[in-house]
Amino acid sequence: MARRLPLPQVTLCAVSSVNVKATVRALEASLAQIDVGAALLLTDSRLEPDHPGIRVIPIAPITSARAYSEFVLTQLVDHVETSHCLVIQWDGHVLDATRWEPDFLAHDYIGASWPQYSDGHDVGNGGFSLRSRRLMLLCRDAAFRRDHPEDVAIGRTNRQWLEGQGMQLAPRALADRFAAERAGDVRASFGYHGVWLMPQAIGMEAFWRVYRDLDDRGTIRHDFSSILEQMRRGRGGLKRTSRLIWDQIISRKQG
Known part of the structure; x- marks a missing residue:
């Protein structure tokens, strides 16, 4: 078995009340490639994953996409003790750990770019995203305008304010090497997000x-x-x- 990429400064996290079995599979696929500080599944489902590295954290049911956004923006940070959190969902995971770049950790937020925006505020998708704990704490600040979806709240609605607080969001070129979604190349990225990319x-x-x-x-x-x-x-x-x-x-x- 190939040696996994050591990322002790990263907590791998997934939050879900639906498609939980598929979410566990995405966690397992990621853990096959990376060795993280912790791997957490936050869910109301009662299950015990076969993978010994996955720890289940009981939470109240996530009843909507908006509720998911609220949880990720306000409560997820309470479960993260490392400097960064890699958020994944059932339809995305780590694909190729050899494409990891140390510069990913030099940024406070990175996710696949959004090709529909041309104003420079185009990073990025939260379904497979790396975010610093200090950014996650700022998302609970009274000055942060919480909105749905949570990635737009970070990458667009509050981007200027976050950068004013010293946060660094990744440039588009780096984001496209980090993950593929509506843009990027799933064959040449560290990870991906999007059910249409799964085949x-x-x-x-x-x-x-x-x-x-x-x-x-x-x-x-x-x-x-x-x-x-x-x-x-x-x-x-x-x-x-x-x-x-x-x-x-x-x-x-x-x-």
């Missing part, structure tokens, strides 16, 4: 296994068309695309 990042068969274990398949709705097209071209395409469509019909009725 490319982990392979179609592995993605299908993850998908079948999801307890909220409606979470792929925003990127359904992209996933459907990739699935159509893969093995068992007709059967699997039919299942995807049916699942979305059911999730909309339940929603």
